[in-house]
Amino acid sequence: MFFLLSSIFAIISLKLKRFRFVAWVVYIILFSAWFLWYENIQPSNDKNWQKDVAVLSYATQDNNLITVHNIRNFKYITENRYEISYYNEIFDINKLRGIDFITTYWMGPNIAHTFLSFSFGDNKHLAISIEARKKVGESFSIIRGFFKESELIYVVADERDLIGLRTNIRKNPPEQVYMYKIDAKLEDKQKVFLNYIKKINSLKNRPEFYNTLITNCTTSIWDNSLVNYSNMRLNWEILLSGYTANFLYNNNLLITNSLSFKELRKKAYINPLVDYKSIEPNYSYEIRK
Incomplete structure (x- = not known):
């Protein structure tokens, strides 16, 4: 002041x-x-974190097998009441089949939260959301996010947790969730996944700050994708994350099945597939029907 x-x-x-x-x-x-x-303000992993972001994930690798530790799989009663649960899982990078791009809206068409989910066949998925790591009593603020308010976290979770929270649990306000399939060669998908794993391990040892403009959920996806698309420039459709799916469509980075974007967006809307249902073990199958 x-x-x-x-x-x-x-x-x-x-x-x-x-x-x-x-x-x-x-x-x-x-x-x-x-x-x-x-x-001189430095990021830290040693703060009084909210329970949903208190545990950092990390990964170990043995050739093509990657063991991801501390995968979040909370059982939600309400958004703020849940049973805490984590597990470890081995993923074979050679079995990576697809990447889904998820967008979730709750404050109009311009801004969305975006994240990726990696599919390994046999209904095996790993969702990773890049977020601001909030301390106890702290709420997300777009303005404070410019000024080293929160650290950066890659939330590594089961789809029943990360996506189910948004389709079934949050109702005030409700979130509208869309899921698109990324169109890329297998080796390019593998590079993006390995880039994510590298960053997850890096943040465990060297924390960084979240930044509303340059290090947020969507710009970080773009940054991780530069391993394949080094000439993909940052533009307004990435900064205004509500339009990022449209950007991917126009740049031939989505599987479209020859649909217009309007038609594709309608098919990508997954809330009706699981509305008014409990989050079952076959949740990942249900949202892909």
Whole structure:
């Protein structure tokens, strides 16, 4: 607040010749002090985290077999009441079959939360959502997200948890969930998955800050995809995440079956497939029917 008031005074002082020089000297000193303080704020994994983001996942690899540890699989009663559960699972990178791009809307068409789910055949899936890691008592803020408010976390979870939370549990406001299939060569899908695994392990040892503009759910997907599409430029349809699926469609990165985007979006809407049902063990099958 003091810094804000001094900034206002410095602007006003432009009209006051008597105080102009002193005001700007004070302002420069205050700004320099604030900048040094801000630059010295470092991310940390040792904070009082909310329970849903308290445990970090990590992975170990033995040739083509990747063991993912601490896969979240909460059993939800309500959004804030749940049974905590984690498990470990081995994934064969050679059995990776597909990547699904999920978008979920709750505040209009412009902004969506986006994440990926990796399919390994035999109804075996791993969903990974890139989010702000919130502390106890903290709520997500777009504005505070610009200023080192929260650390970055890759939430690695069972689809029954990560997607089911959004289709079946959150009702205030309700979330509308769409699932599209990424069109890419197998080796390109493998590169993206391995990039995710590399980042998950990196964040466990070297935490980073979430940033609303440059390190958010959608720009981080774009960043992980540069391993295949190094010339894919960041544009407004990625920054305005509600339009990212449309961007993927127009750049031939979705399996479309020759449908228009309007038709594809209608088929991608998965809420009606599981509305008013409990989250069953065959949830991943149900949302793909």
